[in-house]
Amino acid sequence: MSIWERKALNFINQTSRWDKDKHISSFLAFSISLVKNLTGADIALQLEFEDEDTAKVKCASPVHLNDIVLNPEPIKKLLYAHGFKTIYWRELPVPKENVFKEVLQALSSAIIIPVNTTPNNSLLVLGWSEPPSFEPDFVECIETIRLRLKEILLQSQQQLYFQRVAIRFAAILHTIPHALVFINNDGFSGWVNQEGATLLGLSGPGEQLPAVLSDAMMQLRNKALNTEEIYKKAVHLFSSPENALTNWTWQLENSTLSVSCLPVTTQQISGRLWIFETLDQ
Template identity: 60%
Template sequence: MTSWDSKALSFINQTSRWDKEKHIGSFLTFSINLLRTLLHANITLQIEFQDEFTARVKNAYPEYLEDMVLDPEPIKKMLYSNAFKTIYWPAIPPPNHNVLKDLLQAFSSSVIIPLHTEPANSMILLGWSEPVEMTAAFQECIETMRIRLKEIITHSQQHSHFQRVAARFSAIMHAMPHAIIFINNDGYSGWVNQPAAELLELSGAGEQLPAILSDAMMQLRSRATNAEEIYQEAMQLFSSPANVITNWEWKFDYPTEKKYNVICMPVSSQQVSGRLWIFEAV
């Protein structure tokens, strides 16, 4: 096995372990730093095309290049003229033929790796102070790393998207006046908003173990003045094919007299399977 084969395999192995063991938020930064280490590059960075007017440098080494703003149009023209294939420069083109001259003025060789990953396309720039012989084995190594980098960026983008969706969902659920409880069928995860945390006398809103939620729900039911009626309704609920109940009254007289209209229904999708409870004070 040649040294370039070893470097490509090492990049795949190390990023695969990071994917399983470390925090996804720093996955891309780690991967670009690993590129620099394995390829002995003197400059590594990502150029992200944020909109038609802005390209921004990310994950940069040297660090002073971080967040540098570039004009995306000439860079995109260069990438499109090369059919979005990797660009190999054993010798850096002269400034009048080099749209990246501001980044590469002190370097001898460079590789530009376009990464076509919707919705935010980007590219990776590598540079060396000394000339690099870009053999067929070297280029094969780069192309293998490119495939893995595209997977990493796609994974990171998906993670960021899901984080935004989760933050939106959490903000909406916490703003609702009803007590909302979700217990996942996996036995490991559950969730409550702030009114539900107060109703169940939990320490706080957010993620909770299903065992804790089930115990709190049982204690809540035992405090109800119509606990026996609730129990009978529950037996019918869980034996019913529809497995849904609405307009279910839970009544309390301690610490204050209060009545809740309760809805209980299954929730099922490709990602989630569990039961949703909604307590509306009436």
């Protein structure tokens, strides 16, 4: 195994460990720093196309390059001309033709690595004062890193998107005036909103073990004045995963609850959603 094959494997291994142990928000910055160290580059940075008029430097090493803004139009033309493949500059173009001259100063060579296939995302720029060997093993190492970086960007974008969605929907569900309880059929995951946590006497809303939720609902049910009626309907409800019940009355000492239990089935989850509505205050 050549030294560049070992470096490519090192990059994959270290980013994989980070994937498991660290927060995704710092994943890309770590990866760019790792590329810089493995390749011996003097500078390494991400250039993100924020809009039609702005390409901004991020995750730069050295850090003083951060937030430099470049004109994206000539950079996009360069990427189009090379079919969005990695660009290897063994010698930097003359300043007039160097679209990265603001960040590639006092250097002799550079590599521009598109990490996505569309012009409105990101690319990685590496620069050297002393040019490295552009031998085939080195080029193969760079291409392996490029593919891994593309995976990292896609993963970070997806995870941040799902985090935003989860925060948004959790905020919505916590403001619903009904008590909501979801119990996944996997036996490991469940969720309750603020009203549900209050009704069931739990410490707080959010993720809860199904056993905890089931036990709390059983204790609530045992306090009902019509437990025999509740039990008969529960037998029908749980006789089939597809069964649902709505407007199910639980008469408590100080209030009456209208209870619904609905099956929730998608490709990702399968469980039941419980909805408790207080009929009288």
